[in-house]
Amino acid sequence: MNKSKTLPKRSDVPVEYKWRLEDIYPSDSDWEKDVQKAKQLADQLAGLKGKLGQSGNDLLAALKLQDELLQTLDQVFVYARMRRDEDNANSTYQGLTDRATSLSTQAYGAISYIQPEILEIPTDELEKWISEVSGLAHYRILLDEITRFKPHTLSSEEEALLANMSELASAPNKIYGMLSNADMKFPMITDENGEEVELTKGRYTQFMESKDRRVRKEAFDALYETFGKFRNTIAASLTSAVKGDVFYARTRKYPSALYAALFADNVDLSVYDNLIATIHEHLPLMHRYIALRKKLLGVDELHMYDLYVPIVPEVDMKIPYDQAVETIKVALKPLGEEYGRVLAEGFSKGWIDVYENEGKTSGAYSWGAYTTHPFVLMNYQDNVNNMFTLAHEMGHALHSYHSNHAQPYTYADYKIFVAEVASTLNEALLMHHLLETTTDKAQRMYLINYYLEQFRGTVFRQTMFAEFEKIVHEKEEQGEPLTADSLSEIYRELNVAYHGPDMVVDKQVDLEWARIPHFYRNFYVYKYATGFSAATSLSKQILEEGQPAVDRYLNFLKGGSSDYPLNLLKNAGVDMTTPDPIREGLAVFKELLEEMEQLVSKG
Ligand SMILES: [Zn+2]
Missing domain, CATH: 1.10.1370.20 (Oligoendopeptidase f, C-terminal domain)
Incomplete structure (x- = not known):
């Protein structure tokens, strides 16, 4: 790492290594238009307060407006933040981000009545509306998800009391x-x-x-x-x-x-x-x-x-970005043509912001809005670690891509419980490919150890x-x-x-x-372990079974939040209520551990 070398300015980064946020808004004035639209929608929704329980049509109108508002807000927020992430010193986009943030706060405040009002609708009444009002059936899963909490929701006075306590509780x-x-x-x-x-x-x-x-x-x-x-x-x-x-x-x-x-x-x-x-x-x-x-x-x-x-002594595995891209493409071939086509599109059509520049946000992430392709922020350095990060983030990106294409906005966003499966699965396939193709003993040991450490x-x-x-x-x-x-x-x-x-x-x-x-953040970290195990188990199924496993997996990627995480995973081939996926994951750990033990004993 050469720290004395100064970072390039944003404007000096070649365009082919920059993401194309213009795909979200061609210009900042288009962004402004959506800000106005979001404000209007929020006002409109605020006007429906107290009316959701009146009729199925009122409820439907509110839910439709809510979708439109949230979709617009997402897009406004995502654009401003990602523009700011390009260069945090850019005061224009600091300003846009601040405005997007306060707009979101206001809008979420304006619609906070929706959930409590839905919970107050008697179950029979709600069922009747869903069967009678055309269009309301689309919101069945969303409504079920809200009413699932009914037995754990208190009277409005008690809820207000709890809400006032929330700052103390944190x-x-x-x-x-x-x-x-x-x-x-x-x-x-x-x-x-x-x-x-x-x-x-x-x-x-x-x-x-x-x-x-x-x-x-x-x-x-x-x-x-x-x-x-x-x-x-x-x-x-x-x-x-x-x-x-x-x-x-x-x-x-x-x-x-x-x-x-x-x-x-x-x-x-x-x-x-x-x-x-x-x-x-x-x-x-x-x-x-x-x-x-x-x-x-x-x-x-x-x-x-x-x-x-x-x-394991660090081995010299310099991996320039373009090589990483090619390697990942080959490694993910087991996921089939459809996946490969979208992946190639991601690499070539302005999804990824590749290199570090002055003021750019550090780390890596995948993000985006419903109507456009996903985006990936990287700070790519030429090493193995960064190649894995790239494969990981592209896993998230393709998950979003597939869910966004297959699901209506209402159900496109997948839950955290399943999010790390798509990213980790790509890492597992990449590791598999590298181990298949690497014969140099030192490099093998390095790779195996990398994976064992992840486990x-x-x-x-x-x-x-x-x-x-x-x-x-x-x-x-x-x-x-x-x-x-x-x-x-x-x-x-x-x-x-x-x-x-x-x-x-x-x-x-x-x-x-x-x-x-x-x-x-209570009882959160177990999801890392279940996600990693599910991904390892699924990658094994894909490598061993081929097409049937790939089809199941693609359906999973297209599932968004159209079903509960455990059901989505079960349909993909891993039942997290049983020990099998964790055992299968650990079987990979065992296999690699044994190879490592052998490599070590050979000296
Ligand atoms: Zn991730």
Whole structure:
């Protein structure tokens, strides 16, 4: 990486490497027109307040207007934000983004009455309207999805009370964020070059990958020592968040906080329990991986600060963008012609903003509006990692493309529960292709390790987090006190179980719960593990079965939110209420682990 080289200005980036946001709005004045349109629609909808329960026709009119408004808002917002992401220093697009943001806030405020009013319509009445008013049947799934929450919706006075509480309820997360992002300061440590540098959360990740073990240990000790100073404060904020989850679940008459969280996706408890149980069944595989890591690092004791350092020497695999594109095209051939055609279109028709430039937003994402093709933001560097990121984001993009084409706007947007399947599946196929075509031993080891690490980080680690959340919420529900000590004790037991006998579980890491912001977004991380497992299992089916599996998968991509996530996945070939998909995913892990063990023992 050459940091002294200055980045090109936006205007100097060749047009073939820039996305074509003109496909959304040919000019900013077209954007203005839609802003006016959105305002009008929001006003019109505000005028229907209090009338939805009058008749099926009134309800239909409101739902149609709502679709139109949301579609316009999406487009307005997406355009402004993506223009700003091109160059954050551009004040024009900062302005447009600010306007789009406040427009959205206003509009969502104006339509916030719709859901409560629908919930107040008696079920029989609503059913009658759906069968009598032509056009209303289109909204059947949407209406079912709203009325599904009826048993968990309180009287309007109680709902108002809860709504007024919402800012207070988010306080633990806010306080934790302020403490850990703004107020907490980490000490200076000595880096690989003997220089004193301030430890930051961002640098911590880099230090954990340092080949110099002293640096890793110093960063590890310093980080946890600092968190340790705030252990009681953070325990108070985390347990308050947990109490909040339990309070809301009870108030809304859910059997448990976990049940309430999964209910939002209509996911059965068995999916969660099944994930944890199946991972436990396979922990010996994780322990073998840990043993292999210990062997490769050549250490007497493997410590928690040895978990992120690369165990395979970095191989020189320079992959320029155009080569990455060609490789991905070939790797995704098993997905068939239709997929391949759209993929090629994505690569050639202005979907992707490829390279970094001055002021451009960092990272990578896929996004877009319903009426135009999806867009992908990259900051492409010529390496393996970025090729995988590109394949990943194109997975999201093609998912959106297919859902947008097959579904009406009402049902085009897919849920988070299924979102990471399409992206991860592309990564799995890319890995498969690379392993098929790579014979160089060092490169193979590098690739396999890359994948094993993904499994460890996404499947094992996230399941461990999910299990921690489950235990902690259950303890709160049973009235057991949660303190810094009890949280650490729970966390330690999990660490020992997940990492096995070859890992020295340093006492510092008992406090890791204190630095995981995701715990404030309860019962969310398990979706990473289920998504990754589903994708791995589906990629296997596609490679082994061919066309029938491809057809099922394309239907899944076209499903949007026309059905519940679990049903969409089941139709694609993975039933997440059973251990099979997770077992199939882990079978891939096992296969790669065994090859790695063999490659290592051959020396
Ligand atoms: Zn993703």
